[in-house]
Amino acid sequence: MPAPVITATSLTKKYKEFAAVDGISFEVAAGESFGLLGPNGAGKSTTMRMVGAVSTRTSGDLSVLGLDPNHFGPEIRSQLGVVPQADNLDQELRVRDNLIVYGRYFGIPLRQISKKADELLEFAQLSDRAKSKVDDLSGGMKRRLTIARALVNDPKILLLDEPTTGLDPQARHVLWDRLFRLKEQGTTLLLTTHYMDEAEQLCDRLVVVDKGTIMAEGSPAELIRTHSSREVLEVRFGSERNAVVAERIAGAGDRIEVLPDRILIYSANGEAELVKLTEAGLDPITSLVRRSSLEDVFLRLTGRSLIE
Amino acid sequence: MTIAPTQPERVAPARSWFLGALYAGNARTVVSRGILATRSTNYLVVLSGFFEPIFYLVSLGFGLNALVGPVHTSTGQLVPYAAFIAPALLAVSAMNGAIYDSTWNVFFKMNYSKLYQGMLSTSLGPLDVALGEISLALLRGGAYAIGFMIVMQVLGLNLAWTAIFALPAVLLIAFGFGSLGMAVTSYLKTFQQMDWINFVLLPMFLFSATFYPITVYPAAIQWVVQALPLWHGVELVRGLTTGDLSVAMLGHVAYYLVMVIVGVIFTTTRLKALFLD
Amino acid sequence: MTVNEARGMRSVTEAAREVAIRAGAKPRRWGSWYVAEHRIRSMRSYLRTIIATSIGNPVVYLFALGVGLASLVDRNVGAGGVQGVSYLAFVAPALIASAAVTVAAEECTYPMMMGFKWNPIFYAMNAAPISGKQIANGMIISVLVRMVPTTIIYFAVMLAFGAVPSLVGGLLVLTASLTGIAVGLVIMPYTASIQEDKGQMAMIQRFGILPMFLFSGTFFPLSQLPVYLQWIGWISPLWHGTQLGRVASYGLAEPAWLTAAHIAYLAALGVVGWKLTQRVVVRRLNK
Numbered sequence: 001m002p003a004p005v006i007t008a009t010s011l012t013k014k015y016k017e018f019a020a021v022d023g024i025s026f027e028v029a030a031g032e033s034f035g036l037l038g039p040n041g042a043g044k045s046t047t048m049r050m051v052g053a054v055s056t057r058t059s060g061d062l063s064v065l066g067l068d069p070n071h072f073g074p075e076i077r078s079q080l081g082v083v084p085q086a087d088n089l090d091q092e093l094r095v096r097d098n099l100i101v102y103g104r105y106f107g108i109p110l111r112q113i114s115k116k117a118d119e120l121l122e123f124a125q126l127s128d129r130a131k132s133k134v135d136d137l138s139g140g141m142k143r144r145l146t147i148a149r150a151l152v153n154d155p156k157i158l159l160l161d162e163p164t165t166g167l168d169p170q171a172r173h174v175l176w177d178r179l180f181r182l183k184e185q186g187t188t189l190l191l192t193t194h195y196m197d198e199a200e201q202l203c204d205r206l207v208v209v210d211k212g213t214i215m216a217e218g219s220p221a222e223l224i225r226t227h228s229s230r231e232v233l234e235v236r237f238g239s240e241r242n243a244v245v246a247e248r249i250a251g252a253g254d255r256i257e258v259l260p261d262r263i264l265i266y267s268a269n270g271e272a273e274l275v276k277l278t279e280a281g282l283d284p285i286t287s288l289v290r291r292s293s294l295e296d297v298f299l300r301l302t303g304r305s306l307i308e
Numbered sequence: 309m310t311i312a313p314t315q316p317e318r319v320a321p322a323r324s325w326f327l328g329a330l331y332a333g334n335a336r337t338v339v340s341r342g343i344l345a346t347r348s349t350n351y352l353v354v355l356s357g358f359f360e361p362i363f364y365l366v367s368l369g370f371g372l373n374a375l376v377g378p379v380h381t382s383t384g385q386l387v388p389y390a391a392f393i394a395p396a397l398l399a400v401s402a403m404n405g406a407i408y409d410s411t412w413n414v415f416f417k418m419n420y421s422k423l424y425q426g427m428l429s430t431s432l433g434p435l436d437v438a439l440g441e442i443s444l445a446l447l448r449g450g451a452y453a454i455g456f457m458i459v460m461q462v463l464g465l466n467l468a469w470t471a472i473f474a475l476p477a478v479l480l481i482a483f484g485f486g487s488l489g490m491a492v493t494s495y496l497k498t499f500q501q502m503d504w505i506n507f508v509l510l511p512m513f514l515f516s517a518t519f520y521p522i523t524v525y526p527a528a529i530q531w532v533v534q535a536l537p538l539w540h541g542v543e544l545v546r547g548l549t550t551g552d553l554s555v556a557m558l559g560h561v562a563y564y565l566v567m568v569i570v571g572v573i574f575t576t577t578r579l580k581a582l583f584l585d
Numbered sequence: 586m587t588v589n590e591a592r593g594m595r596s597v598t599e600a601a602r603e604v605a606i607r608a609g610a611k612p613r614r615w616g617s618w619y620v621a622e623h624r625i626r627s628m629r630s631y632l633r634t635i636i637a638t639s640i641g642n643p644v645v646y647l648f649a650l651g652v653g654l655a656s657l658v659d660r661n662v663g664a665g666g667v668q669g670v671s672y673l674a675f676v677a678p679a680l681i682a683s684a685a686v687t688v689a690a691e692e693c694t695y696p697m698m699m700g701f702k703w704n705p706i707f708y709a710m711n712a713a714p715i716s717g718k719q720i721a722n723g724m725i726i727s728v729l730v731r732m733v734p735t736t737i738i739y740f741a742v743m744l745a746f747g748a749v750p751s752l753v754g755g756l757l758v759l760t761a762s763l764t765g766i767a768v769g770l771v772i773m774p775y776t777a778s779i780q781e782d783k784g785q786m787a788m789i790q791r792f793g794i795l796p797m798f799l800f801s802g803t804f805f806p807l808s809q810l811p812v813y814l815q816w817i818g819w820i821s822p823l824w825h826g827t828q829l830g831r832v833a834s835y836g837l838a839e840p841a842w843l844t845a846a847h848i849a850y851l852a853a854l855g856v857v858g859w860k861l862t863q864r865v866v867v868r869r870l871n872k
Contacts, residue, residue, distance in 0.1 A: 003598045030601075049872075054711050056871055066602040074616070074714035075609030079601070082712035088705045092627040101623045105713035107611030153608075153713075156601060353784035356791045367799035371809040375672075376654070377661040503634040507641060514649035524656045 005030045005157055005188055006051060010060035013046050020046040022212035023060060030156075033189040035203035037196065037294060039304070043212040044192035045085060048161050051190065053077050065156065078106055081150030081187075085161040087142045089134045095145060096121065096130040103152040116152060123178065124148035140171030147178065158182060160191040164198060176201055196294030208294075208301055215301040220294060227300045228292040229254045231270035235277065235284035236262045245282055252276065257299055266296070331435035338427065338440020339447070354448065357408070358455045361401040365459070368393055368519070380521060382543060383552045387467065394465040395546040396518040398456050398474065399481055402449040403538060406482040409445035410489035411505055415496060424583055434579035438572060442486040449482030450475075460549070468551020477548055477561075481541040484564040487571025488537075494578040512538045517546075537567060612714035620715060620723020623706070624696065625730055639735045642687075643742035646680050647673070650804070651748055668806060670750070670835045677748035678830030679803040679823075681739045681757050685732050685765025686823055690794045692728040693769035694786045697776040700724070701869060708870065717867030721777075725859065728769055729762065736761045749834055756833035764826025767851040768797075770858025771822070777865045797823045825850050 006028040013021040021043040028034040036044045049055035050062060053069035053076040062069055064076045089098050096117050103113030121127045124144040129137065137145065143163065150158060163179070164172040179202060183189055193199050199206050200220045208215040208223070216223055233253070237245045239261060246258045253267035267273045270289030277284065298304075369390035379392040417423040427437055453475060460466050489505075496502055515522070515529075516538040522530050533539050544560040547553055612619070628635065651673035658672040667675040700707040700720075707720050715723075736758045743749050749757070772789060779785055800810065800817040801824035807815055818824040825847040831837035832844050 005598075005601065052712055054708075054870060065605050066598040067605060072605070072609065074613050074716065075605040077712065077714040078608035078612060079605045080712075084708065084712065086705075088709045090623075090627070090706045090709070091704050092630065097626065101626060102709070102713060104619045104622060105612060105616070105710060105715050106608070107615060107619070149709075156604075353787045356788060360791060360795060363796050363799050366814075367796075367810075368804065370811065370814070371805035372654075372658075374809055375658045375662060375667065375805055377657075379657065500631055500634055503631070503638075507634070507637060510642070511645045511649075514645060515653070519649070520654050520657050524653050 003030060004028060005065055006034075006190065007063045008047075008051070008060070009062075011047065011050060011057055011062055012059045013043075013050060013055065014058040019212050021050070024207075024209070024212070024214050025060075026207055026214065026217065028157075028188060028190055030188055031183075031186050033183050033191070033202055033204045035199045035206035036190075036192040036209050037194065037199045037203075037206050037298070038192075038209035039194055039298075042209045044209055045161055047209075048159050048190070048192055052080060052082050052159050078153065079156045081147075081153065081155035081158040083143075083146050083150050083158070083160045083163055085165065087146050089142060089145060089149070091134045093134070094130070095126060095132050095134060095137070098134065098145065099149055099152055102149045106153040108152065113152065120148040120151055123151070125174070138171075140167050140174065143167060143171070143175060144178065147175070151182075155187065157188040157190060160189065162192055162194070164193075164195065172198075196298070199294055206294075208298060210298075210302050216297065223294065223297045224292045228296040229266040230268045230292060231266075232290055232292050232296060233265040233267065233270040233273045234262050234286075234288045234290065235265070235274075236286045237282070237284055249277065249280070249282065255300075264296070264299075266292070331433045334432055335436045335439035335443060337432065338437055339443050342440070342444040343447075357401075357405060357448070358452050360404070361397040361452070361456050362459055364397050365390065365394055365463075369463075369465075376520075380523075381546060381550060381552060382517070382521060382523075383547070383554055385550055385552045387550055390463070391465045391467055391550065392546075393519055394460050394463075395474065395549040396516075396542045398453060398460070398478060398549070399538065399541040399545045400513060400518060401452045401456055402478040402482040403485045403541065405449035405452045406445040406484075406486035407489045407505070407509065409448050410442065410486040411493045411502065414441060414490050414493045415502055418494065418582075419497070424579065428579070428583045434583070435572075435576045437579055438487075438490065438575040441490060442483065442572070442575075445486035445489070446479060446482045449486070450479050453478040453482075466549050468549070470551045470553065471549040474545050474548040477541075477544050480561065480564045480568075481545075484537060484541075484567035484571065487568050487575060489571075491571045491574035491578065494575060494582065512536050517542050537563065540564065609714060616715045616719035617722035617726060620710060620720050621726035621730065622723075623710075624724060624727035628727070628731065635731065639738045640742070642684060643680070643739045646684075647677065647742060647746045647748060650676050650680065651746055654804075668831070668837060673746065673748045674750060674835050675831070676804060677743050677746075678757055678760075678834045679801070679827040681736055681743065681761040682764045682823055682826040682830055683798055683803060684739050685736050685761040685826075686768045686794065686797070688732045688735050689728060689765040689769030690772065690790065692731055693724075693772045694776045694789060696727075697724065697773055698779050698782065698786070701777070702779075702782070707866070711870045717870045718863045720870075721773075721859075721863040721866045725766070725770070725773070725862070729766060732765050732769075733758070733762050736765070751835075754834040757830050760826055760830045760833055763848075763851050763855070764822055764829075767822045767826070767854040767858070768794075770855050770862065773858060774861035774865045777862055777869065797821045802827055822851055822854055 004027040009025050010023045011021060011025065012019060012023050024047065036047060038044055046055065050057050050069065051064060053064065053073040056070060065079055067076050069076055090101065093101060099117040099120055100110070100113050103116060104110070108116070118127070121130055124147060126141060126145060126148065129141065134142065134145070160179070164175055167175065176198070179189065189202065191202060203220060205217070205219050206223070207217045216227060218226065236242070242258060242261070242263055246256065246263055250256065253265040253273050255266040257264040265273050274287055274289065373389045376389045378386050378388055380386055381392065424437055428434065457466070457471070457475060492505070515533050516536060517533070522533050522539070525533070540560040540563045544557055547557050655672035655676070658667065666672070710720055711717065739761070740749070740755065740758050772793070796817065800814060801807070801821040802818050803823070807818040807824060810818070828837065828839065829844065829847040832839060
């Protein structure tokens with residue numbers, strides 16, 4: 001395993017009595033793509049801000065690139081690229097100027113940053129919008145510009161806070177593709193998300209976070225293997241019958257979860273479970289057999305579904 | 309079985325035959341929305357506008373009185389300095405109230421909150437919106453004026469009973485600036501352009517016989533000043549509060565009537581072009 | 586893990602650490618200037634209005650007050666003038682100081698609030714190697730960058746109007762800028778802390794800047810006001826700045842200790858405001 005570039009030990013952030021991040025520990029290796037998966041308010045963004053050296057930890061230890069953010073904020077930030085949850089581009093400046101101004105913050109000389117800006121616009125597929133106002137860009141374009149901006153300093157580590165929240169499916173795929181290229185080039189990615197498909201697409205390893213603590217850790221495949229079955233059968237009987245039916249089929253599969261609108265039956269073989277149901281004379285309105293996902297892992301670990 | 313559809317009492321609002329799609333006779337909806345919005349957000353700011361002319365009056369009335377001494381009005385009457393500037397400040401506060409509502413507020417609604425698109429997608433016509441918005445500006449200008457008139461009365465700066473007519477005069481001034489201001493604003497696109505409004509207003513504020521008679525200028529400059537709207541407003545109000553009436557005042561009134569008509573026509577046409585075509 | 590592997594790991598981290606420490610040096614040193622550079626770039630889109638108002642305002646004010654109103658005052662007070670000089674010479678130092686205050690009232694209000702709220706670039710700066718203190722410093726530098734040329738132009742127009750008896754009056758550029766930045770730095774910690782826009786800017790303008798402009802011995806000596814209004818002048822940075830300007834411009838006779846007090850008062854406001862602004866910005870960023 002390569003050397004860790006981020007090491008957090010019992011990392012804690014408290015606002016008065018409320019612990020937004022409650023003693024979490026993890027390590028991210030160089031070149032790794034590491035995810036923090038959890039619902040809104042789980043403490044993901046706060047963790048990101050502490051790693052980004054803009055929020056002081058209350059207790060615990062944190063080392064980024066071998067440096068303590070409490071003392072080496074500017075040094076650490078000089079090696080990071082940050083994509084915040086809400087775009088904070090400068091709307092008073094045009095697209096290309098946003099990159100140039102940002103590059104200056106790292107002390108990059110104007111001539112050098114000017115060349116770099118053109119490369120990054122190319123990478124973000126925004127070359128033809130260089131002179132546009134930020135306001136006139138679509139959501140996906142703004143996101144790509146923010147990512148381009150985060151790359152002006154050739155960061156060792158890229159921090160992405162909910163990179164695709166609020167984007168349409170096509171814009172998400174364009175973005176994932178760009179992030180994947182960065183990963184191939186050896187950039188370490190640390191990202192938060194509450195989308196499991198995103199975590200499964202992008203993360204080598206992830207931690208599931210809830211209420212400021214880590215619930216589980218591993219690769220997406222490992223987590224699914226450990227905390228769920230291979231397949232899931234989803235059946236709907238209508239919102240009024242769900243609960244009644246659930247009692248009758250208790251014991252089916254490895255495990256059952258009853259949600260307000262549907263019943264999930266976890267099993268190595270979903271089709272077989274469906275056949276058993278039909279044989280028992282229970283005809284679901286709809287049924288679906290799918291592979292287990294991180295959503296199921298989260299449900300298992302917290303008893304809640306990820307997006308409420 | 310057939311079910312008779314329930315007939316609405318009135319299918320469409322009564323429309324005047326010649327204004328057609330421009331006017332639904334419902335400008336009051338626009339006004340009441342404006343009042344509600346003011347009440348729930350920035351009434352303190354609106355209220356504070358009332359103090360502006362009072363600060364000027366107290367400062368200059370007290371402080372400059374001894375330095376300047378009594379001043380001759382345009383009709384040759386000799387009045388104390390405070391009584392000279394008070395009517396001017398009254399006219400200016402009406403102008404400012406109206407301009408603020410019809411420029412910055414309208415600009416924001418037009419370009420940022422997209423309020424007019426929403427309004428014009430209902431049965432309201434552009435003239436409703438124009439009249440409604442201008443009435444709002446008027447209400448505000450009128451409110452400031454009443455407050456300031458009371459202060460003038462208390463300080464003994466209303467020299468004649470005709471001062472009571474300064475109130476309608478001030479409303480006319482507010483109407484004129486409100487409608488013209490909105491017309492101009494409808495052509496502006498950026499904050500930078502909005503800055504030019506202040507750039508034009510400042511010299512007009514300072515030069516229009518507000519703080520001293522325009523006779524101190526050479527004739528050419530006097531003509532320029534007399535072409536600008538504020539001078540007419542100041543002269544009109546001053547004539548009324550000092551009680552020195554003259555025929556020229558009819559000319560001032562006519563000037564504002566033209567301003568109102570031009571402003572309303574421009575605004576309505578512009579709103580129609582922007583949002584309905 | 587073998588000893589060699591462990592050593593390899595250490596050296597990789599060690600190298601990254603070295604790179605980071607080197608890369609942090611420039612932003613640590615020049616960060617404030619980078620922020621100012623950014624702000625000045627944004628001002629460019631307002632350049633035309635800035636130039637027009639910097640030239641237009643002194644012309645209009647000096648003409649209206651220094652020529653128009655002055656003709657009444659000078660006729661009324663006679664040869665003695667106001668404080669021994671013409672009304673134009675008397676009012677000009679106040680006007681140049683007010684112009685600097687106007688710039689401060691503009692540049693220390695909206696841009697501060699915008700940077701946190703409507704156009705939250707401060708957070709972006711802070712995610713780069715720029716510290717909260719540097720953001721505060723950079724904003725202050727950018728205010729000065731706009732203010733000093735404004736006062737220089739103002740002074741040039743004053744010279745053209747014959748409003749400055751001697752060239753020592755060139756000091757007015759300094760006294761006016763000092764006044765402007767002192768006022769700006771009193772406002773800044775407040776505007777930096779505003780969470781929600783409820784018209785605070787308009788209130789600052791109406792109940793701060795305007796009364797200060799009207800009651801600071803600007804258009805007439807403070808002694809003309811009733812005693813119960815004179816205190817406004819004493820606490821007003823504009824009064825101190827204006828009096829200082831009058832000393833510089835036409836040698837207004839006042840005790841040396843009072844002149845020193847003007848400078849000390851303005852400098853104190855500036856330093857306290859500066860430190861407070863830094864504190865507010867740092868705290869707000871480090872949530």
